[in-house]
Amino acid sequence: MASTKPLILVVNDDGITAPGIRNLIDVANQLGEVVVVAPDGPQSGMGHAITINSTLRADEIKIDDGPQTEYAVSGTPVDCVKLAVNVILERKPDLIVSGVNHGSNSSINVIYSGTMSAAVEGALENIPSVGFSSLDYSWDQDFEPAKPHIKKVMQLLLKNGLPEGICLNVNIPSPKSAPYKGVKVCRQANANWEEEFDSRKDPRGRNYYWLTGKFVNYDKGNDTDEWALENNYISVVPVEVDFTAHHAIATLNNWDF
């Protein structure tokens, strides 16, 4: 007899053994039939990268005693979603959940985030999709305060779906500041990284660089994800896959190309 439970695909970018995804699987198991298709190692900062010049592996593995099925993939988070939807899953999933990321994906970080790129890929496939990220980077953080909120968002997505081409970017303040004040629907703050590169010498005297930098919020609005998170709210930003700056078309039409 076919399952009548919703089919939930779980993915992340910190790798299939990260505590964030193990906790997300735990919540997903309460709501549906769960298939995990996640990178076999860390893929942070991979953005919407896909593997086109190399091959992919997807090996079924067993990590804990939960009822979910799991596959470890040799590629990026977006590769995981494509492989899951096109090869591994027998039917289209009802929901794609990505994360829980160890670290913030608020504001402009959505563009660098493998966690969010998996959700964006879900939106491209017209599947309700959401990325969850915790503002705490530590590996051994407590996910319990976040779990009821994560479950609620998943229940709402299973019930309401999402408009075509849109997914959700959910960021959760550090568990150290729980209980949270609630959930706020926000716009992406106008913030960015002021990069610095740490320049070093290798043992043979050649230069090499490490990317570093600090996050700067230029946006004083109180309708942004940064404002919500600073004020101990969980932020929810609807993210869209049409990147056209429609409002700029009129200006450009006056250029003499």
Added chain:
Amino acid sequence: MASTKPLILVVNDDGITAPGIRNLIDVANQLGEVVVVAPDGPQSGMGHAITINSTLRADEIKIDDGPQTEYAVSGTPVDCVKLAVNVILERKPDLIVSGVNHGSNSSINVIYSGTMSAAVEGALENIPSVGFSSLDYSWDQDFEPAKPHIKKVMQLLLKNGLPEGICLNVNIPSPKSAPYKGVKVCRQANANWEEEFDSRKDPRGRNYYWLTGKFVNYDKGNDTDEWALENNYISVVPVEVDFTAHHAIATLNNWDF
């Protein structure tokens, strides 16, 4: 005496020796002082990936007799822009040009494209930026028919700049269909890839996969980049780095989080 010429940063994702970037450098040399900071090998499909778990190299090299300065970087196109702006260049560039990509980056391909991610990174740094892509994938194609149009776009960007947070995605029909009808400012078509994975066995009998698929345009509008390209126009789409689906916020505010 300091140069009064505009400073133009040239980047790509096919690698620093690709014919597409060599032709772009040739055009840039006609308009300003040129610094090339480009990947030391192919980086197609890398999207907005950045190197955060590993180190970066940037080696000055000489490839041809042109007046430009060149650096080959061990990372992604976005790494190249960040390294150029923060480490290599002595002042902020007046223009960033990326490409010319061997292959289309129209419609949704902007999200996978290393070429366009370099331009998007430029927009994040508030530098007028543009990605150029040819619909022809061949390595030995003729870039001459595209060059006057590429030069014109660069001249307009140097003269007019761009609104904050916006860059241009310029796609050029195959040189085989030149002369082109002209330039059209467009929106991104609602199109996507219908993926397939080619499943194979390795010499030890284990499964592996190659990503493949076909591009499908669901959008019948005649204001899209796909329409322009099919009708032998060069397409110009303004691309924006605010990914908020502002029109969806009102709906989500009615959800019972």
